[in-house]
Amino acid sequence: GFSSSRVASGLDSRFTTVLGSQWGDEGKGKLVDILAQSYDVVARFNGGANAGHTLHVGKQKFAFHLLPCGMLNEKTINVIGNGVVVHLPTLFHELHDLENAGMQRAQNLKISDRAHLLFDFHKVIDGIQEKGLKGKEIGTTKRGIGPCYATKAFRNGIRVGDLVGNFGEFSEKYMRLYNDCRQMFAFDYDPKSELKSLKSFRELIKPMVTDTMFYLNDAYKNDRRILAEGANALMLDIEFGTYPFVTSSSTSVGGISTGLGMSPHKVDCVIGVVKAYTTRVGRGPFPSELCDEIGDFLQKEGGEFGSTTGRSRRCGWLDIPLVQYSAMINGYDSINITKLDVLSKLKEIKIGTHYVRNGSRLKPGEMPSTLDGLAECKLEYETLPGWESDISDCRTFENLPPAAQKYIERIEELLNIPVSWVGVGTDRDAMATKGFKVKK
């Protein structure tokens, strides 16, 4: 059998990362929240205000799109790394929400001087591009993420360090970028008013701006424990995801190095978050999709509706080949299965075990690169008995009903990776452990 260690669980590791392994919305927030309490530093390395972790503290609910999840803890330092794109109005909006709840946390936040700034016109461009695709929309959140990373690649992007430098030079750069973009996309827009608000953010942000690559490497050297929090998920990665239905940043383990400036050798624990079934927002092939009453059941039981957009998520059985692919790329040391409770009422549960394309099985780790190729894949399933009982009070693997244990063990076998954590309910502490004990 498989057994996870405390290191693989993230409890005894020095530099841990929690990564989404499917199409997002796996429920990464809960584990990050649990781990964050024992880490000195929590860092975001990719994406922008498209993360969307929901955190519950008592009766209060916080939706962080851009802020790292350690912001709720008084003693945790939070880092927005160089790989993130930063929309300042959103950043200060989220800081204000915390302040309104009595949490003055600005001094706990460090923002990379190398992170690119996301301007309002990046959002405008996002909208224009989606409209232009007429029926072929990517389904972006229109938060300007793609256009901002494109600006970065074009090398007319502007970074946080530029804003806190000479403001005259910054304004010039801003106007140049604005004009470049307007020439390309012909939009109507008031740059003067954005510049004005940027000027006021500038003073607020100054104390937060840091050489975060140095800060993180130095913290690591001084035995501070670091948690790198992945936004989005492997199948939404710009390289490895179902392009073009992806986000424009590196959601994979490599993004930690490119987005924080820390050597990969230092990452000693990579946890993949795997929902007990599969969901997908928006269009694109989805081999294990259930377009029947079971799909509807999963959607309702799992609350599979976008937290910001309200869009309902497509649902299906657990797709093992997809997670095998994700595990090959990211090298998970252990797995956090989430939302196992959502399956509790089902009589039978299926697991998709193999992709079959043109009559032959793909090998574990193989994944067609094109949408057409993935659409050609049919899944082979095996059927396991359900447990048909409430598991939301279970706190260890041994407490789970035998059928639920079997389901978990079958996943371990198929992935050849131990499961460390199992989400069993919506509550903040509804998590069962496997193979290790949480000291209290």
Next chain:
Amino acid sequence: GFSSSRVASGLDSRFTTVLGSQWGDEGKGKLVDILAQSYDVVARFNGGANAGHTLHVGKQKFAFHLLPCGMLNEKTINVIGNGVVVHLPTLFHELHDLENAGMQRAQNLKISDRAHLLFDFHKVIDGIQEKGLKGKEIGTTKRGIGPCYATKAFRNGIRVGDLVGNFGEFSEKYMRLYNDCRQMFAFDYDPKSELKSLKSFRELIKPMVTDTMFYLNDAYKNDRRILAEGANALMLDIEFGTYPFVTSSSTSVGGISTGLGMSPHKVDCVIGVVKAYTTRVGRGPFPSELCDEIGDFLQKEGGEFGSTTGRSRRCGWLDIPLVQYSAMINGYDSINITKLDVLSKLKEIKIGTHYVRNGSRLKPGEMPSTLDGLAECKLEYETLPGWESDISDCRTFENLPPAAQKYIERIEELLNIPVSWVGVGTDRDAMATKGFKVKK
């Protein structure tokens, strides 16, 4: 003292990478060429046809811009990874050069189905953008690299896998991208003729197109040794370089994971290539620059002129803070000092040891994020005696003159990393080893 091991030298490691640690042109080619002979697979993970390794075989000289350096070896499999952008006419041009020299190597080449295609209009856009910068040029090689990565981020990019799929669908996608780009950049161009030549490349490329992420992970599992060959260099990295005077890809160690789809845990040897002095092409701050006769001497003695563009390179003393920064990000296991022979005629040699900004020393690893910030850094130097003798026949560290040994040892001390290889001349085998022996 420092001592490198055979693992740190790349001779006994399983998965090695050779990375440029300064502003490029460090002479990575020679070490890659030496190592490639004992590796099963050589892979490119970043950039495009802007690499420019020069390889000498007998009297023949090959300039590879896009092909991996293992193409000269009959038994090496060469991989162009998903992180690379591929200009097909260049690819086939380089393959034809090999063919003309009697080397049929197409069957040794695997191209990722996820690599993005770089079209001729990407080059046109590169030129238009540089022109638009009037006096603020980035100094790109106008090979379309930036625009192609921007297309990728915008998610209207087209990948190798698309070309070998349904050609009707590919043509539609191509025309859509072409029209998007023309709308943005208003250029004159014949898409029909490019489509026609793409169609002919399509047949040629089909047998090469591979799920390289699976291929590489599978090869690793089967004990094949893999060498990942970095193009460009850390200070040209899109994240960590002197933005905007950078290339648009990940040249850092994280780029191996994002660009090949292999977990960072597998990389067991990272070699940083450090030229014995510093050079920089194009504009931007350069703290150790020598604008005097020593600078001219280094330029002539080192042949510091661009191999493709003919542009002369700015020259200066070795900048240790820059390499410390690069080492912090990339985590070098050992260092290859190159072109030590270029210093052989000098009476005295200086090493820049510390950046001083606004009167205080920066800590090792700290690096200002802005051009202005770097321009404010003054270097503190120490002076070492030269060796004033020819070293080009030395093949071990012990054979080097004492003063040359001291220079190397001082670099090791300042970087806290062992030197494994020392380049001592232009010849293919002009390389001294330190701390290990090459079996013959």
